[in-house]
Amino acid sequence: xxxxxxxxxxxxxxxxxxxxxxxxxxxxxxxxxxxxxxxxxxxxxxxxxxxxxxxxxxxxxxxxxxxxxxxxxxxxxxxxxxxxxxxxxxxxxxxxxxxxxxxxxxxxxxxxxxxxxxxxxxxxxxxxxxxxxxxxxxxxxxxxxxxxxxxxxxxxxxxxxxxxxxxxxxxxxxxxxxxxxxxxxxxxxxxxxxxxxxxxxxxxxxxxxxxxxxxxxxxxxxxxxxxxxxxxxxxxxxxxxxxxxxxxxxxxxxxxxxxxxxxxxxxxxxxxxxxxxxxxxxxxxxxxxxxxxxxxxxxxxxxxxxxxxxxxxxxxxxxxxxxxxxxxxxxxxxxxx
Amino acid sequence: xxxxxxxxxxxxxxxxxxxxxxxxxxxxxxxxxxxxxxxxxxxxxxxxxxxxxxxxxxxxxxxxxxxxxxxxxxxxxxxxxxxxxxxxxxxxxxxxxxxxxxxxxxxxxxxxxxxxxxxxxxxxxxxxxxxxxxxxxxxxxxxxxxxxxxxxxxxxxxxxxxxxxxxxxxxxxxxxxxxxxxxxxxxxxxxxxxxxxxxxxxxxxxxxxxxxxxxxxxxxxxxxxxxxxxxxxxxxxxxxxxxxxxxxxxxxxxxxxxxxxxxxxxxxxxxxxxxxxx
Numbered sequence: 001x002x003x004x005x006x007x008x009x010x011x012x013x014x015x016x017x018x019x020x021x022x023x024x025x026x027x028x029x030x031x032x033x034x035x036x037x038x039x040x041x042x043x044x045x046x047x048x049x050x051x052x053x054x055x056x057x058x059x060x061x062x063x064x065x066x067x068x069x070x071x072x073x074x075x076x077x078x079x080x081x082x083x084x085x086x087x088x089x090x091x092x093x094x095x096x097x098x099x100x101x102x103x104x105x106x107x108x109x110x111x112x113x114x115x116x117x118x119x120x121x122x123x124x125x126x127x128x129x130x131x132x133x134x135x136x137x138x139x140x141x142x143x144x145x146x147x148x149x150x151x152x153x154x155x156x157x158x159x160x161x162x163x164x165x166x167x168x169x170x171x172x173x174x175x176x177x178x179x180x181x182x183x184x185x186x187x188x189x190x191x192x193x194x195x196x197x198x199x200x201x202x203x204x205x206x207x208x209x210x211x212x213x214x215x216x217x218x219x220x221x222x223x224x225x226x227x228x229x230x231x232x233x234x235x236x237x238x239x240x241x242x243x244x245x246x247x248x249x250x251x252x253x254x255x256x257x258x259x260x261x262x263x264x265x266x267x268x269x270x271x272x273x274x275x276x277x278x279x280x281x282x283x284x285x286x287x288x289x290x291x292x293x294x295x296x297x298x299x300x301x302x303x304x305x306x307x308x309x310x311x312x313x314x315x316x317x318x319x320x321x322x323x324x325x326x327x328x329x330x331x332x333x334x335x336x337x
Numbered sequence: 338x339x340x341x342x343x344x345x346x347x348x349x350x351x352x353x354x355x356x357x358x359x360x361x362x363x364x365x366x367x368x369x370x371x372x373x374x375x376x377x378x379x380x381x382x383x384x385x386x387x388x389x390x391x392x393x394x395x396x397x398x399x400x401x402x403x404x405x406x407x408x409x410x411x412x413x414x415x416x417x418x419x420x421x422x423x424x425x426x427x428x429x430x431x432x433x434x435x436x437x438x439x440x441x442x443x444x445x446x447x448x449x450x451x452x453x454x455x456x457x458x459x460x461x462x463x464x465x466x467x468x469x470x471x472x473x474x475x476x477x478x479x480x481x482x483x484x485x486x487x488x489x490x491x492x493x494x495x496x497x498x499x500x501x502x503x504x505x506x507x508x509x510x511x512x513x514x515x516x517x518x519x520x521x522x523x524x525x526x527x528x529x530x531x532x533x534x535x536x537x538x539x540x541x542x543x544x545x546x547x548x549x550x551x552x553x554x555x556x557x558x559x560x561x562x563x564x565x566x567x568x569x570x571x572x573x574x575x576x577x578x579x580x581x582x583x584x585x586x587x588x589x590x591x592x593x594x595x596x597x598x599x600x601x602x603x604x605x606x607x608x609x610x611x612x613x614x615x
Contacts, residue, residue, distance in 0.1 A: 071576040078578075096578050152559060154573040194476045195559040197572070209458040209475070325577060334561035336392050 027060040028264055033083035035070040035157060035247070036200055037221050041284040042087070048280060049271050053264065061264055069198050070157040077101065077252065084256050084265040087249040089157030091115070092316035094250050103254035117246035118272035119286035122306060123158075123165040125237040126206065126215040126222045133213045137239045138169040141214060142187040149212035150192065151202040153323075153330055158199035158245075160324060162216045165243040167323070168312045172241060182329060189333050207234070218245070219301070220285035238302035243309065247286075373591065376584040388585045397567040400478055402593065404566075405546035408485035409493075413539045416493025417531070423494070424501040442491040446551030453484055454556045476558030481566065484552045489542030496538035497531060504530050533605050540601040547594055 034042060046063040053061045066073065066081070070089035077083045078101040088094055091109060098104040109116045127135050133146050141148050151159035163185070170184035171177075196202040199217050203225055206215040214237075215222070222236050249269050256262040271277050278288040282297040313319040323329045377385065388394065423435050441449065457464045457474035464475060474480050504527065512522040550568040557564045567590055574583035 069576075071578075075575065075578070100578060152573075155569075155576050192560075193558070195561075197554055197559065197569070201555070208455065210460045211458070211476070320577075326574070326579070326582065331393075334393065336562060 027062055028261060030061060030063045030084045030261060030265055030268060031066065031082060032063055032085050032087055032268075033066045033073050033077055033081060034087040035073060035089040036067055036198060037158075037218060037224070038087060038247075038284075039065070039067050040224075041280060041286065044284070045272070045277060045280050048276055049268055052271060052276070053267065059264070063268065069155065071155070077103070082255050082259070083252050084259065084261050085249060085251055085269055087247065089245075089247050090160065090316060091246065091248045092320055093157070094248055095317065097250075097252070101254070103252050104250055105253060108250045109248065111251075112249065112269060113273060114289050115246055116248045116250060117289075118249060118269075118277065119247070119281035119288055121219045121245045121247065121286055122242045122304070123162045123216060123239075123245065124219045124222050124242065124302075125239065126217070126225060126234050127213065127237050129233050129235060131235055131237065135214055135237050138166055138241075139173075141166070141216070142184060142191065144191075146191055146214065147193050147212040148188070148191045148214045148216055149194065149196075149202050149206045150216040151199050152195040152197055155197040156199055156202075158218050158221070159202075160319075161218075161243055161245045163323065163330065164309060164313060164319060165239075166216075168243055168307050169239070169241055171312065182332075185329070186333050189330075219287075223285035236302075238304050241305040241307065243312075244306040246308070370591065373584050373587050376580055377588050380581050380585065384581075385585055388582050389589055393561055393565065394567070394570060394586060394589075396562045397565045397570050398589070398593070400481060400564065401547060401567040401590075402597075404478065404482045404485050405543050405549075407482055408489050408546050409539045409543035411486050412489045412493045412542045413535060416490055416538060416542075417497050417535060419490075420494045420497040420501055424498060438494050439491050441488050446488065446549065447555070449487060450484060450552035450555030453487060453552065454480070457483065457556065475556050476564065478557075478564050480556035480558070481553050481564060484556050485546040485549060488549055488552060489546050492541040492545060493535070493538035496534045496541065500531055500534040529608075532608050536601055536605045536608070540598060543601075544594060544598060547590065 032042060032046070042063075042065050046065065049063065050061050053059060066076075066083075068076075070093050074086070074088060074093035074096050077086060077097050086094055086097065094104065094108060098106055098108060112118070125135055125141075127133070134140065135146070140146065150162045153159040153163045166188050167181055167185055170181035174180035174184075194205055194211055196205055199221060202215060202217060203221060205211050207225060207229060215225075219236075219238075226234055226236060249272065251262070251265055251269060253262075256265045272281070273289065275290065275293060278290040278293040282288045282293055282300065285300070287301055288294050288297065309316060309319060313322075321328070380388075419438065423431065423438075454461075454475050456462050457467070457480060459465065459468045459473070459475070461475070467474060472479075474483055508526055509522050512526045517525065548568065550566070550572070553566050554569060557566060557569075559565055559569055567586055571583045571586045574580075574586065
């Protein structure tokens, strides 16, 4: 009896001590639904933003991140995953959220600077040490006897950017002759021995399994592979021309309005455009948009001509319809003769 | 007859348990599956037929069902041998082997896929010895077969094992004393006992293999018309937000699996009935 009372007293004393803490720790949580290779970038960025927000508003904000294939992530949001912001590989995937779930207004891409893409990347080649096949540009990839590893454009965002890069190069080379571009892309995929479903899988196939002569993929992934695996085994080859890949970000209006997180989510995305945000992007091998930061990191990225998807393909919706939808140009390549 | 039905069972609650069974079965199995058909029904018959008979889809059915069946049959032979050894012989490390049998079952499929790929790739432990012989496993349909055989093994072993345990050695001895030779004992005494369980095991291994995605995707190479499994085509369609197209292929797999499962059940029932009549 006596011990029970003591225990109660200890418990209530504990409550008094703990309670104010519980009230004080009124933290805001955000969920950032992103794609695969941004994991390391957002880990660092989230910590930086939390510090910034604490300093500005005195509120604690915890940003949770979710990563996976871009299309799969978009489907999760459509099916009800409560994402405050989405930071995906393709505008096409955010369009899908806007269209299918009506959580984002149609004009989302014009709401933030630079097409809502705070950082960019491009498609480059990773080759084995010494570049034994002498790969310099896109032309070298379609030569007989060269094995190239891009991921499957049907399932991977990076692979779609790679396909469009090759197509854009061919169009330029043959003076916008579509049938010649089609030929080129046919030869390109005839040199593919293995199709991985995602960009990371393709990197593994190339690096760990030793398959193929050229990995065709994200510039930031290529630099990361070089950094992680040691520069002695691989080399990056930057082609003369490639696509400006714009991974886009957006607020998920339907979710932030319901959760009351709109101001902080908005600030989170805008902070990506700040000097600190841009520096972090550059540090993780994304090309920054801010000129001052870009100039500072100019030595890190090779110079090349970049074209956008809007210039050459008239936007993602059109590119998807013509090239990647079932029965599109990509499927033609694999049609049994 | 009427009286017999009225006769109370030892355990009461037949109505309650049947009701519960139907409710539970609907909730867990029937409702999600009917969703599959509802999604598909948003298409016209022509669209449906176009997707189902697309040459790439047909090539993928051949690989998926062919490799699943081949894997299940391989497991039927070797799984039975493993079960036999585990039941009939005592040797050091037997319980360890017994526990290891469940491993393909417990291992996350992606881990299995990555491991098998790294072993069978041309620079892997086994792959480097097979490659000079002209045998390529990783990134070919053969790799799919290896992965599907790997994941199906526990099903055969675990269904055959208890039956073997119940099979008294005395029965075999009786057969021998009655003048049967080893082959006759095996054919006429052991196989009929094992047959229904073995069929169940093969059917389960097959069903598991048909639906497998995680491990196959890493080892298959995923080349259109060659090493693409049907679940990958389903994922491809989902990636284009083509839910109806994805569920269409889902329906094809479901119906085919159901028909095959039914056939195996009938075969089992038939062989059981024949055994009883003998």
